[in-house]
Amino acid sequence: MITPRDAVRLVLKHTRPLGATRLGLAQALGHCLAEDVRADRDLPPADRSAMDGYAVRFADLARIPCDLRLKGEVAAGSAARPRVTAGSCVRILTGGNVPPGADTVIVVEQTEARNGHVTVQGRPAQGANILRRGEDARRGTVLLRKGTVLGPLQIGTCAAVGKARVLVRRRPSVAVLCTGEELRAPEASVRAHEIRNSNGPMLFAALAAWGYPGAPCATAPDDVALLTDALRDHLARHDVVLLTGGVSVGNYDFVREAVERIGATVRFHGVAMKPGKPCLYATTREGRHVFGLPGNPLSAMNGFHEFALVALRRLSGLSPSKCQSGLRVVLASRLTSPGGRARYLLARLAWNGEGPIATPIATRSSADLVAGGSADGVLVVPGDTREMPTGSAAEFRPWRPWR
DSSP states (O other): OOHHHHHHHHHTTTTOOOOOOEEEEEEEEOBBBBSSSEEOOSSSSSSSSSSEEEEOOOGGSSSSOOOEEEEEOTTTTOOOOOOOOOTEEEOOOOTTBBBOOEEEEGGGGGGGEETTEEOOOOOOOOOTTOOOOOOBOOOOOOEEEEOBBOOOHHHHHHHHHSSSEEEEEEEEEEEEEEEEEEEEEHHHTOTTEEEEOOOHHHHHHHHTTTTTHHHHHHHEOOOOHHHHHHHHHHHHHHHHHEEOOOOOSSTTHHHHHHHHHHHOOOEEEEEEESSSSTOEEEEOOTOOEEEESSSSSHHHHIIIIIIHHHHHHHHTTGGGGGGGGOOOESSSSSEEOOEEESEEEEEEEEEEEEEEEEEEEESSSTTTHHHHOOOEEEEEETTOOOOTTOOOEEEEEEESSOO
């Protein structure tokens, strides 16, 4: 067995970002940029008012109150350019271009307008309430670096500089293949020796939650020939295949044999972790990726988040340092561990004024979906750690994006 850290290193070693494609902004959310995005002009492109008020010459405000003649108006989007001369002012709305001759904007609350004249009752600093041309960015400045994940603000930035279509990394296509004679559909009636397939819907949902929606889910019996055919078929159409079950060393655990029959190279099989010890990772000559996850749901989820999600993010274009989610939390209660293997303990999060606090959740086994349903993720207890006291810092691995 290897350590989880070494297993992650192997995954990152054998994954590279996929090719690039150009998408419209409506389709680009969540993708990684495959190009830098630059400002196509100065931002702002002209001196603009930050407030509703009046564009004035600061020199005219030597004595307050003062009376100025109103010469016109400039609204946001207006091309009007009435010149501000001595003793005059121009009404200006937020976002309007500062008219020639003006060097200051006084807010409307410090004025009184009547009969074509404006009485100024307060003196701002010279240059107040003006957003200067290019103060956000000069033309040609890189605003978003290649590798940036496009969220709402980044999409807005692209739109602001005319990038209606952006070059992004293709996100990997993923399929889920669940193994086991005992599996039945969630809607099926089941007998005592049968179980409903929870892993398929669970992994489908996990993939969608992390930005990989629509993964097809199939089942395969405990037959090495049929499993090999199913795996080969899925790898012909997808970049990544997630298998669940059949990955240990029992008489009906055929995943490794099927992986080897298709000519894939096993990079690791067995990780010093609990739950998820039997996890397997393999690659094909065509650059496809196979993850064998244990059949117990909590083990499958742990292997997915520790290894498969890392590969998906790297294939999507994220830098290696950003492929694994995690945050530092404070323990709400003491933890103990027998050591030897890294432990991943279900926990729920809460926030106080100082940050996130994690409360462990007791589980009966790695099949305990009842406990899993109340968890936000897992606390990571290193293999060489036997005790973590209340209030100590710990690493937390989220099992869902935070809302």
